[in-house]
Amino acid sequence: MSDLSLVQRIRQEMPATTAHVYFNTGTFGPTPNCVLQAMEKRLQEEHQQGRLGLWDATSALFDDARTRVAHLLNADKDEIALTGNTGEGMNIISYGINWQQGDEIITTNHEHHNALGPLGERPLLEAITNLVTPRTRLIVLSHVLWTTGVVLNISEVCAMGREFGIPILIDGAQSAGALSVDVKALGVDFYAIPGQKWLCGPDGTGALYVRRKAQSSVASTYVSFFSVKHEEGVEWELYENAQRFEMGGYHPAALAGQAAALQWLEKTVGYEWLFERIAALNIYAYTMLKSVPGLTMLTPKPMSGLLSFTLEGRDVKEVVMHLREKHNIYIRDIPAMKCLRVSTGFYNTEEDVDRLIEALKEC
Numbered sequence: 361m362s363d364l365s366l367v368q369r370i371r372q373e374m375p376a377t378t379a380h381v382y383f384n385t386g387t388f389g390p391t392p393n394c395v396l397q398a399m400e401k402r403l404q405e406e407h408q409q410g411r412l413g414l415w416d417a418t419s420a421l422f423d424d425a426r427t428r429v430a431h432l433l434n435a436d437k438d439e440i441a442l443t444g445n446t447g448e449g450m451n452i453i454s455y456g457i458n459w460q461q462g463d464e465i466i467t468t469n470h471e472h473h474n475a476l477g478p479l480g481e482r483p484l485l486e487a488i489t490n491l492v493t494p495r496t497r498l499i500v501l502s503h504v505l506w507t508t509g510v511v512l513n514i515s516e517v518c519a520m521g522r523e524f525g526i527p528i529l530i531d532g533a534q535s536a537g538a539l540s541v542d543v544k545a546l547g548v549d550f551y552a553i554p555g556q557k558w559l560c561g562p563d564g565t566g567a568l569y570v571r572r573k574a575q576s577s578v579a580s581t582y583v584s585f586f587s588v589k590h591e592e593g594v595e596w597e598l599y600e601n602a603q604r605f606e607m608g609g610y611h612p613a614a615l616a617g618q619a620a621a622l623q624w625l626e627k628t629v630g631y632e633w634l635f636e637r638i639a640a641l642n643i644y645a646y647t648m649l650k651s652v653p654g655l656t657m658l659t660p661k662p663m664s665g666l667l668s669f670t671l672e673g674r675d676v677k678e679v680v681m682h683l684r685e686k687h688n689i690y691i692r693d694i695p696a697m698k699c700l701r702v703s704t705g706f707y708n709t710e711e712d713v714d715r716l717i718e719a720l721k722e723c
């Protein structure tokens with residue numbers, strides 16, 4: 361099938377992508393029909409049969425979601441804990457470290473609100489290595505910066521961390537589902553992802569990868585029914601795998617939606633194709649945006665699904681509102697950088713980009 365007809369078919373499956381010119385997957389991805397169907401089905405079953413009889417189906421659902429996330433990240437299933445969002449995964453690790461007075465954490469000033477700190481403009485590895493002290497207990501970085509879309513070379517930081525015995529926690533909010541992620545090749549210890557952004561799942565879904573050997577170095581801050589074994593004769597014992605970090609209370613309908621989205625991306629859309637499509641559209645949008653008078657590109661080169669820029673003399677919030685109200689185009693602003701951000705989704709078309717360019721020229 362040609363790229364064009366595949367994109368058209370995908371767009372038919374994702375009504376939000378034809379209802380608007382949808383350039384904000386970095387905040388919320390559009391959901392495919394199968395997500396709605398899976399959630400509706402699960403809610404109907406709960407409503408009609410009551411939840412008690414669905415225990416086995418629920419366990420199978422959780423297992424399916426863990427398996428699909430493991431496939432996405434090239435992890436093993438027992439290294440995956442389901443979470444409600446990226447922040448939950450980040451917090452599970454940050455709070456699970458046995459911090460002592462005077463211990464240090466290294467991060468950047470481009471992190472999301474769940475992890476902030478200093479970096480500057482120096483090359484990443486050098487900047488981070490120079491900050492390492494005998495008290496450094498954790499390094500926290502985003503794989504893709506939400507501010508500019510820059511992809512950090514986290515594998516070299518992971519190698520350095522391994523050398524010094526410092527674990528690395530990665531925020532994968534803007535990478536999972538936007539580019540190929542292989543946690544084993546990266547050598548990362550902890551990797552937190554959302555379900556509701558590039559993976560096009562419902563709210564309240566996400567996952568945390570915890571490298572098998574790193575699992576015992578983090579305490580389970582919250583313990584729920586889902587984190588402990590339920591075996592006869594076992595009084596109270598945490599699972600020996602990443603499930604020990606699951607807080608529980610997850611909405612099964614949301615999990616059904618997440619698993620359905622992951623299956624659709626994997627089997628119908630195809631990860632390889634969608635990563636290439638996001639990258640190709642990002643290059644096209646980068647080139648076209650540069651033709652807009654007064655536009656300054658903040659993203660140094662196309663690297664991920666995000667592009668950030670400013671428009672000379674224009675208030676970013678006004679531009680976002682103008683595009684939405686006058687042109688039905690959805691982008692967002694990044695208040696801290698007073699800039700605009702576009703996410704190029706695999707479901708977008710070159711025509712979407714052209715419409716954005718024309719609208720920005722009119723601003």
Ligand SMILES: Cc1ncc(COP(=O)(O)O)c(C=O)c1O
Binds near residue numbers: 387445506533534
């Ligand atoms: C880099 C980054 N980290 C974390 C988040 C928050 O994600 P979540 O709502 O899944 O916790 C976002 C986006 O909102 C983000 O861009």
